[in-house]
Amino acid sequence: MKILVVVDMQNDFIDGALGTAEAVAIVPNVIEKIKQYENSDNLVIYTKDTHLENYMDTREGKHLPVPHCIKGTEGHGIPDEILRGHDLIIEKPTFGSVELVRYLENIEFDEVELIGLCTDICVVSNALLIKARFPELEVSVDSSCCAGVTPATHEAALTTMKMCQINVK
Numbered sequence: 001m002k003i004l005v006v007v008d009m010q011n012d013f014i015d016g017a018l019g020t021a022e023a024v025a026i027v028p029n030v031i032e033k034i035k036q037y038e039n040s041d042n043l044v045i046y047t048k049d050t051h052l053e054n055y056m057d058t059r060e061g062k063h064l065p066v067p068h069c070i071k072g073t074e075g076h077g078i079p080d081e082i083l084r085g086h087d088l089i090i091e092k093p094t095f096g097s098v099e100l101v102r103y104l105e106n107i108e109f110d111e112v113e114l115i116g117l118c119t120d121i122c123v124v125s126n127a128l129l130i131k132a133r134f135p136e137l138e139v140s141v142d143s144s145c146c147a148g149v150t151p152a153t154h155e156a157a158l159t160t161m162k163m164c165q166i167n168v169k
């Protein structure tokens with residue numbers, strides 16, 4: 001089984017509080033990629049950055065004082081055109097998801113591909129976590145379906161992932 005992890009394709013990261021033109025631009029590629037995984041041999045997992053009303057008091061909030069992905073708000077949601085009726089969603093309170101790794105530990109799979117936002121924060125964090133836990137499996141990232149906080153940090157994260165033997169397409 002191949003797994004596609006769609007990282008944090010949430011309104012606040014696309015065109016909301018922390019949106020970018022680059023994030024908006026990858027949406028069609030992301031939808032095409034998800035469609036490619038839509039058969040019974042594969043599994044599509046979504047992650048959602050998930051904060052509460054106390055966001056500004058958290059360590060992340062002190063470093064990035066822009067409230068985003070607050071549970072229950074529009075910005076926390078994933079657009080229907082991206083969710084496409086899938087319902088396997090893992091909410092995570094920080095960049096990398098230990099819950100995602102634990103989920104993967106309990107299923108059989110051969111490969112995992114990651115796409116989404118942001119390349120330089122949550123995509124790289126989760127790719128490295130998965131690579132650390134499953135060093136003998138193929139972990140790949142499709143750069144045409146990812147966007148970073150800036151184009152420069154997007155490229156830097158792709159370089160870091162390549163150096164860590166993640167297959168960057």
Ligand SMILES: [Zn+2]
Pocket residue numbers: 049050051060068069
């Ligand atoms: Zn966040």
